[in-house]
Amino acid sequence: MSAQNRFAQAVQDPASALPQGLTSKGGQNDPLRFAVYRNNVHVSLVTALTRAFPVVRALVGEEFFAAMARVFVAQTKPSSPMLFQYGENFPDFIADFPPAASLPYLSDVARLECAWTRAYHAADDPILTVNALAGLQPSNLLQSRLALHPACALITSRFPVGSIWHAHRQSPPAALGSAGPETVLIARPGLDVVVTVLPHQDTDFARAIMAGATVGDAATASANNADFDLGSALVGLVSLGAFKPSKGNKA
Template sequence: MSELLDFQDAFVETLNADVAPLARWLAPGEGEAGLAVYRNTIAKGCVDALAANFPTVLSMVGEDWFRAAAALFAREAPPASAVLLDYGEAFPVWLDRFPPALDLPYLAGIAHLDRLWTEALFAAEAPHLTAEALSTLTPEDIGRARLRLHPSVRFGAFEAGLPSLWVASRDGREDLELSETPETLLLVRRDGSVRSRVLGAVETEFLRACRAGQTSAEAAERATLADPNVPLAPLFAALIADGVFGGFSLETDR
């Protein structure tokens, strides 16, 4: 069994390097031709996985550009697991320094949002906090409650309108324009599908405060500082309806 495990480990290592790790199992001069078949199959699988995990990037740059870039990325950052459903965590950062993408400064941000969508899809299961559950609390209790974000919640804030651009592209619209308005994209999984919504500064600060473990009262104060003219109550109700929260704690100590 040890010999078999050694061979399997060497085989996997060889797929990402040269034939040396397998040398003791091969006759002189053998191995490269056969391994090329496996390497090509794995490379295609990586490119296909990236295309599935970053569909918005693919739609913006086109099939040829994307697959060429994805092949280079897969060569530099091969998967650490045989399961490729989650492959590409480092792809957004890689795109940010990829020379052919320098003329597309928004592309790394779009890839980041695609990645957040994947993370939301595969996040842990958990119930969503409902308005009915909060209705049993007094106003004082609601103020000192620490709201926990649902495990599937992801949000990305940008100084420009990348979230709206991402949503428009995912919807298949052709009128793609990048505004200069700061936006945040909220993603949360409900009933097995990931839902998205573009948020403003008030909701963004409220979510940031909740993620940091602050109380609802502290989160409300932080959100109000972002824009005191925006009423918080309807925005809070919308976040609950989105399923953003997974529960709450009334503990006074963290």
């Protein structure tokens, strides 16, 4: 194991001994100083989670969140040098964290917040516009597969996660407008990330088209819903910035 790897392992594991050959300016081993450095790294990771999951923190409270984050940090080390990417597996951790079992929707809220962070840092690709689709013949449109914009994500939950997220973005929290399952689109059509609860009748269509189905096949997936309208569903997704121009369509 290289000296760099030994140093990283010692920083991440409080039970590890001081790395061999690491000394202070005076040439002495200084485990107390290294412990301070190790603690600073731990605190920085907890702080990164606190910033990335503000609604989760609001739902459980500062004390509970800090305790949960400390347990996660002790078990999970960064896999990327980019600190904003830390916590991608925090939702799965929450789902299996016994003290959070009384809040079964919490992990889905965390997934939404992960998607928000990814959208915020996604590439600045152009957005497919409604005008770009208007010139397509209906048959060509139905056979088209639309390319997802890198900022776009879809969160499906048996809980009203979009309404919960919106309600707890303010203090005090707003009243929930929904109590049932929700499918949420996260996109960045401009400078700001937008979180939208999709109409119930559009969810099957959105899931299918974002999984790679053609527009026609995605419409067929929603055929059993009497309220589904292909035109309004497609225009809605395009207007929200869900897609980017591809070979068959230009912005």
